[in-house]
Amino acid sequence: MNSTWNVRSCQLVVIVILGAVSVVAACGSAASTFNSKADLTGTSPIDSLLTVTSIKIDNFGFGMFYRGFRASLTSALAACGVKSRMLQVDPLGLGPELNDRIEQDIKEFHPSAVLDIKVISRNTTVSDTGSVREEWIFELNMLDVVSKKRIWMAKTMPKFNARYIAPGMSFATSIASRLRDDGVLRSCPTDAVGWPAVPRLPDCKDERRSLVTQAQQTTDMAERKRLISTMPTCD
DSSP states (O other), X not given: OOGGGOGGGOOOOOOOOBOOOOOOTTTOOOOOOEEEEEOOTTOOOOOEEEEEEOOOGGGSGGGHHHHHHHHHHHHHHHHTTOEEXXXXXXXXXXXXXXXXXXXXXXXXXXXXXXXXXXXXEEEEEEOTTOOEEEEEEEEEEEEETTTOOEEEEEEEBOEEOTTSHHHHHHHHHHHHHHHHHTTSSOSOOOTTTOOOOOOOOOOHHHHXXXXXXXXXXXXXXXXXXXXXXTOOOOO
């Protein structure tokens, strides 16, 4: 595999604009303003998308943010008539191993395009009242599979608490909305119609109960140890 699919090596020349923030008392939300650029010349409409993301589960609220993000992005893309698959990779992953994983998914899934979503930086602040706010910088690149051309690039700096599902869902729909507004996705619901509702996802306690049950039922001690190690600590 050559460096064609090493989308993490792309350098963007866009200015980050701080997005508007809307925080819900219990769990928060993530409203993002993107600085983006699209070049769709000579490309066909996207009907399938492979998303490569370094939103690592153990860095995002024991998976709460990630689960919300994944479910909502999958739902939004489906509403645009786009089949999707998500490949989660190590945030530091580069080189042949990453390229081979992407190439394998491309062979299996046959996507029209590959979208890379990478975390650039993270800063956590705690207020006097104990509320947590995290500032992130995300870099996004989309490549057309046939032409190997980069057709969309963006940066965004949302603020949210990544321990919860709702900000992940909100961030996902903000990406889908931007792709729609930039003309990259062409058959999406309008703002007036809105994105489809996502079925309720398991929260932290649901996830912990599920892992406890799995650990109790398995007779494989190594698997039991692994399941216990992944159990979230819930408030």
